[in-house]
Amino acid sequence: MVDVKALAEIVDEAARRGVAVAQLTDMYPALSIETAYAVQAEAIGRRLQRGERRIGVKMGLTSRAKMQQVGVDEVIWGVLTDAMILDDGESLDLDGMIHPRVEPEIAFLLKKPFTGEASAQWAADAVEAVAPALEIIDSRYQDFKFRVADVVADNSSAAGVVIGPWRKPDLDIANLGMILSFDGRPVQVGSSAAILGHPLRALLAAARLTERYGEGLKAGDIVLAGASTAAEPLRPGVNVQLQVQNLGLMGFNTKERK
Amino acid sequence: MTTVSEHEVAKAATRLSQAASGRDPCAPVRDLIGPENVEAAYAVQESLTKAALASGRRLVGRKIGLTAVSVQRQLGVDQPDYGMLFDDMDVPNGGDIPFGALLQPKCEAEIAFILGGDLDTDRLTSADVLSSIEWAVAAIEVVDSRIAGWDITIADTIADNASSGRFVLGHELRRLNQIDLVACGMALEKRGEVVSTGAGVACLGSPLNAVLWLARTMARIGRPLRRGDVVLSGALGPMVAAAPGDRFLARVEGLGSVSVGFEGAPQ
Numbered sequence: 249m250v251d252v253k254a255l256a257e258i259v260d261e262a263a264r265r266g267v268a269v270a271q272l273t274d275m276y277p278a279l280s281i282e283t284a285y286a287v288q289a290e291a292i293g294r295r296l297q298r299g300e301r302r303i304g305v306k307m308g309l310t311s312r313a314k315m316q317q318v319g320v321d322e323v324i325w326g327v328l329t330d331a332m333i334l335d336d337g338e339s340l341d342l343d344g345m346i347h348p349r350v351e352p353e354i355a356f357l358l359k360k361p362f363t364g365e366a367s368a369q370w371a372a373d374a375v376e377a378v379a380p381a382l383e384i385i386d387s388r389y390q391d392f393k394f395r396v397a398d399v400v401a402d403n404s405s406a407a408g409v410v411i412g413p414w415r416k417p418d419l420d421i422a423n424l425g426m427i428l429s430f431d432g433r434p435v436q437v438g439s440s441a442a443i444l445g446h447p448l449r450a451l452l453a454a455a456r457l458t459e460r461y462g463e464g465l466k467a468g469d470i471v472l473a474g475a476s477t478a479a480e481p482l483r484p485g486v487n488v489q490l491q492v493q494n495l496g497l498m499g500f501n502t503k504e505r506k
Numbered sequence: 507m508t509t510v511s512e513h514e515v516a517k518a519a520t521r522l523s524q525a526a527s528g529r530d531p532c533a534p535v536r537d538l539i540g541p542e543n544v545e546a547a548y549a550v551q552e553s554l555t556k557a558a559l560a561s562g563r564r565l566v567g568r569k570i571g572l573t574a575v576s577v578q579r580q581l582g583v584d585q586p587d588y589g590m591l592f593d594d595m596d597v598p599n600g601g602d603i604p605f606g607a608l609l610q611p612k613c614e615a616e617i618a619f620i621l622g623g624d625l626d627t628d629r630l631t632s633a634d635v636l637s638s639i640e641w642a643v644a645a646i647e648v649v650d651s652r653i654a655g656w657d658i659t660i661a662d663t664i665a666d667n668a669s670s671g672r673f674v675l676g677h678e679l680r681r682l683n684q685i686d687l688v689a690c691g692m693a694l695e696k697r698g699e700v701v702s703t704g705a706g707v708a709c710l711g712s713p714l715n716a717v718l719w720l721a722r723t724m725a726r727i728g729r730p731l732r733r734g735d736v737v738l739s740g741a742l743g744p745m746v747a748a749a750p751g752d753r754f755l756a757r758v759e760g761l762g763s764v765s766v767g768f769e770g771a772p773q
Contacts, residue, residue, distance in 0.1 A: 424691045425689040425691035437708045445693075
């Protein structure tokens with residue numbers, strides 16, 4: 249029997265202390281996705297007990313390239329809490345992180361809960377606002393290596409989120425250019441079309457999966473739709489900026505090493 | 507850079523033109539002109555261009571290649587390259603390329619410009635280029651290599667007309683003041699699946715930077731860009747191999763879409 253509580257403690261402590269651990273599947277090669285989501289829920293429970301508040305979810309493995317890399321055919325998700333939020337323009341302390349990376353994303357703000365019918369109509373009605381967003385991911389596993397059950401248990405590598413200016417969802421977001429720059433130079437270039445072909449598909453996937461393995465989506469939730477490019481490793485003392493066509497500019501700095 | 511004899515340039519040109527006409531990929535030409543000899547490579551290309559013009563083909567524009575920093579690095583160069591576009595390389599939007607017409611085609615999504623004026627003066631500026639552009643359209647460039655297995659160095663690709671094959675222009679004409687050439691998103695679909703994505707900035711920071719480089723280079727070598735010329739400015743994302751039966755659709759946000767197919771093998 250897999251001890252869900254014990255595994256949750258391993259990944260939660262690794263995240264809290266910023267120390268990499270061995271993959272859970274080294275210990276339990278047969279760790280299922282269902283059990284991995286139970287570990288994730290248990291680890292999030294520990295965060296909530298420490299006073300953190302759930303604010304939404306993040307989607308992962310939303311590009312074909314990443315799914316093939318990890319050998320799955322379905323996207324994954326993790327939980328965002330208020331402790332992960334960094335304001336647009338703020339500085340991020342990399343101390344306490346293991347091997348952080350940043351990814352350009354699109355964020356949705358929901359005004360309606362998910363009611364069990366993941367239709368395009370629900371998605372269109374449920375979105376209050378869209379924004380450019382940067383997600384900071386940090387796998388708690390050594391060398392950023394994992395199998396899909398490992399990364400699910402590790403809250404899909406969620407470590408931080410920066411949201412840019414929200415705007416009404418009255419524009420076509422299917423194919424927006426996305427330019428991630430470090431110190432003013434582009435380091436990753438892509439399009440929102442890389443997110444499952446259309447970011448709204450990631451929102452539908454979020455609705456379906458969070459209901460299957462969790463508590464579903466609620467009004468007021470933030471949903472990060474997934475990366476549009478490969479993740480870029482972060483280093484101290486760098487200005488990180490994202491420009492999304494028609495959605496504008498946002499970013500953050502990483503603090504110099506002490 | 508070692509000097510390459512006219513004889514070797516001619517031999518390289520013959521090898522490439524035989525591969526094209528016989529539809530049979532050839533060995534690289536770097537054994538004749540050197541793997542990094544850009545000057546000799548353009549001499550081979552020029553010889554092929556002269557032969558094409560002599561045979562009645564019409565020069566209708568240029569393509570710019572190696573416009574991504576990552577691709578330049580792979581080939582060990584720090585500037586783009588160019589090739590010639592002829593009338594018979596033009597494929598109608600939505601059309602099909604016959605089976606066997608190309609050797610080993612790949613598709614990339616680009617922005618093409620149609621010029622409204624000549625760019626034949628010395629010391630061209632960004633302003634000259636900006637004001638000469640009449641229209642911008644979404645485009646698919648079908649690149650191809652006469653060299654077996656795309657086993658190319660910088661000299662091989664330049665000699666081989668910058669690995670050009672066909673081009674397809676979208677039909678939604680845009681003025682430069684209507685579009686964002688830097689942040690525009692690009693999605694290339696193959697058989698309905700997104701297989702390549704990018705944005706305008708991936709082409710030398712802006713596709714217009716590539717056009718400025720080309721215009722200056724063309725004025726210098728004596729084949730200046732002319733009113734009506736088509737300029738394929740360079741890929742906005744990774745290229746994707748094409749197989750018989752494939753259909754590609756490129757969308758560039760703000761410039762509409764353009765598509766091309768590859769006919770399946772005859773039954």
